[in-house]
Amino acid sequence: MNIHSQHKIDYLLYLADTALILGQRLGEWCGHGPVLEQDIAMTNISLDYIGRSRLLYQYIATLTESDEDRLAFLRDEREFKNVLLAEHPNVDFAYTVARQFLLEAFHFPYYSELKNSSDLQLAAIAEKTVKETAYHLKWSAEWMIRLGDGTEISHQKIQTALNELWSFTGELFDPADYETFMLQESIAPDLNSINKSWKEKVQQVISEATLTMPENQWMQSGGKQGIHTEAMGFILTEMQYMQRSYPGLTW
Amino acid sequence: MLRIDLEGHFQEKIDREERIEAKDWMPEAYRKTLIRQISQHAHSEIVGMLPEGNWISRAPSLKRKAILLAKIQDEAGHGLYLYSACETLGIDRDELLNELHTGKAKYSSIFNYPALTWADMGAIGWLVDGAAIMNQIPLCRTSYGPYSRAMIRICKEESFHQRQGYEIMLTLSRGSTVQKNMAQDALNRWWWPSIMMFGPNDSDSTHSAQSIKWKIKRFSNDELRQRFIDMTVPQAELIGLKIPDPDLKWNEERKSYDFGKINWDEFWNVVKGNGPCNKQRLRDRVKAHEDGAWVRDAAVAYAEKKRSGRVN
Ligand SMILES: [Fe+2]
Ligand SMILES: [Fe+2]
Numbered sequence: 001m002n003i004h005s006q007h008k009i010d011y012l013l014y015l016a017d018t019a020l021i022l023g024q025r026l027g028e029w030c031g032h033g034p035v036l037e038q039d040i041a042m043t044n045i046s047l048d049y050i051g052r053s054r055l056l057y058q059y060i061a062t063l064t065e066s067d068e069d070r071l072a073f074l075r076d077e078r079e080f081k082n083v084l085l086a087e088h089p090n091v092d093f094a095y096t097v098a099r100q101f102l103l104e105a106f107h108f109p110y111y112s113e114l115k116n117s118s119d120l121q122l123a124a125i126a127e128k129t130v131k132e133t134a135y136h137l138k139w140s141a142e143w144m145i146r147l148g149d150g151t152e153i154s155h156q157k158i159q160t161a162l163n164e165l166w167s168f169t170g171e172l173f174d175p176a177d178y179e180t181f182m183l184q185e186s187i188a189p190d191l192n193s194i195n196k197s198w199k200e201k202v203q204q205v206i207s208e209a210t211l212t213m214p215e216n217q218w219m220q221s222g223g224k225q226g227i228h229t230e231a232m233g234f235i236l237t238e239m240q241y242m243q244r245s246y247p248g249l250t251w
Numbered sequence: 252m253l254r255i256d257l258e259g260h261f262q263e264k265i266d267r268e269e270r271i272e273a274k275d276w277m278p279e280a281y282r283k284t285l286i287r288q289i290s291q292h293a294h295s296e297i298v299g300m301l302p303e304g305n306w307i308s309r310a311p312s313l314k315r316k317a318i319l320l321a322k323i324q325d326e327a328g329h330g331l332y333l334y335s336a337c338e339t340l341g342i343d344r345d346e347l348l349n350e351l352h353t354g355k356a357k358y359s360s361i362f363n364y365p366a367l368t369w370a371d372m373g374a375i376g377w378l379v380d381g382a383a384i385m386n387q388i389p390l391c392r393t394s395y396g397p398y399s400r401a402m403i404r405i406c407k408e409e410s411f412h413q414r415q416g417y418e419i420m421l422t423l424s425r426g427s428t429v430q431k432n433m434a435q436d437a438l439n440r441w442w443w444p445s446i447m448m449f450g451p452n453d454s455d456s457t458h459s460a461q462s463i464k465w466k467i468k469r470f471s472n473d474e475l476r477q478r479f480i481d482m483t484v485p486q487a488e489l490i491g492l493k494i495p496d497p498d499l500k501w502n503e504e505r506k507s508y509d510f511g512k513i514n515w516d517e518f519w520n521v522v523k524g525n526g527p528c529n530k531q532r533l534r535d536r537v538k539a540h541e542d543g544a545w546v547r548d549a550a551v552a553y554a555e556k557k558r559s560g561r562v563n
Contacts, residue, residue: 024308027307027308027316027320028307028308030300030304030307030323030324031297031300031301031323031327032535032538033539033543034542034547035543035546035547035550036297036327036331036334037331038546039327040328040331043323043324043327044324046320047317047320047324050316050317050320051317054313054314054317068313069313072313073312092542093542093543093546145553146549146550146553147546149553149556150548150550151545151552153545153548153549154545154546154548154549154552157545238309239308239309242310242369243311246311246427246429246430249427249430250426251311251312251315251369251419251422251423251426
């Protein structure tokens with residue numbers, strides 16, 4: 001395999017793993033949501049992310065002679081390239097909303113740009129993704145505002161979540177080698193312009209939510225290189241349990 | 252005198268197969284029966300999300316994970332339709348949930364059994380959703396309009412669930428020995444609880460006669476149970492699984508299967524709260540509700556701020 005295709009596979013894995021792990025996290029809410037309507041909304045979003053990961057894994061499978069389930073269930077933790085924010089535990093509804101909003105505010109401009117990728121298959125996946133992301137962004141921004149400008153308790157909870165998750169946002173804009181390579185090939189978008197739209201959106205929603213922008217702080221990173229938080233091992237243990245326990249079977 | 256006329260008029264309407272709507276006069280007992288039945292049904296949908304939800308994170312393939320999530324989401328949707336139908340009878344969702352959480356209202360006992368292996372996702376879809384459909388198809392013609400309309404939407408989705416569950420069992424039965432055993436084990440554990448889902452024998456059923464007269468119910472528990480068994484036995488045979496009932500035998504005269512004695516002792520014990528998961532299920536529901544209280548409060552507070560903001 002040449003260096004070009006290895007970078008491309010790593011890049012696609014970064015997108016696919018981020019989608020799958022976030023989908024897996026959101027799925028934990030199913031049956032436990034704060035109100036039936038929001039239980040349904042979070043399951044909806046989870047389904048979109050799992051669907052997105054499947055499209056990406058299926059694409060990767062054509063480049064690696066693998067299949068979507070081998071990619072999802074038979075790789076080890078160090079091979080997963082999702083951002084750390086995606087694997088962050090749900091904690092409570094405030095953390096879940098803040099995590100979702102920070103990622104959607106990134107995904108919306110990101111996939112909008114990715115529609116212009118020189119890789120046509122990726123562009124087609126981005127086309128579909130942007131539509132659902134618009135809804136996810138609306139949902140999460142509305143809840144940021146509702147919780148921020150709701151009660152004193154909800155204000156405090158969402159501010160705490162925002163402050164804590166903030167340190168995971170730097171990684172979104174810190175390109176891994178494979179991203180830089182893909183940018184040079186006009187396959188991946190330029191993170192600088194995405195960062196600008198992200199900041200604008202985040203500032204606008206935080207202000208409407210009567211929240212305070214978190215202070216500049218040290219940013220966590222590592223996910224894109226496969227160095228994860230302690231939470232990741234448990235996610236994979238559960239997620240991969242069947243395929244690891246009963247190798248090679250069809251379900 | 253007036254009351255008798257109203258009741259007579261009401262019964263005539265039902266006998267003419269006309270639907271009763273929310274604003275129509277109805278006997279208090281009819282309203283109460285409906286609230287009990289619809290809310291019990293709504294609670295079953297949302298408590299029923301828990302045993303299957305237990306397997307979302309562990310589904311064996313991405314496709315199965317997506318199907319399972321979508322299925323459970325459908326059940327949440329059913330809960331919504333049914334709570335809304337119930338609200339047309341003048342009781343709100345909070346009150347209904349409170350009855351569930353305090354143990355005053357019941358939900359289908361089947362969900363007090365544990366979902367232990369992946370094959371249980373097959374068995375639940377095939378048998379539990381299958382039995383639910385058997386119960387629910389006649390409810391599409393139930394006399395109360397909002398309930399019957401909710402049931403029409405729900406039944407369409409339930410038959411999907413049943414096919415998806417059966418398809419999981421089919422795949423397992425074509426798989427390795429381990430998978431076949433997993434499927435048979437799930438059938439062994441879910442069979443009897445599933446046929447208990449139709450409720451006590453007609454001779455012991457307290458609510459049946461009046462409900463049939465009001466056309467809330469159209470078939471008796473035993474009739475529906477027999478239909479379910481007659482439908483399901485050949486499906487099990489087709490995929491090489493054995494129904495765990497040594498007394499199960501085709502009765503040529505009745506053109507139906509005879510079957511063994513149901514353990515009603517177990518049934519009543521699970522109803523009373525002694526099933527393997529009663530406490531856990533209720534605790535999970537109560538926890539989700541209590542943990543969500545501040546979220547619902549925030550939504551109300553925000554909506555009020557916006558409303559008063561517009562007025563000013
Ligand atoms: Fe249902
Ligand atoms: Fe169902």
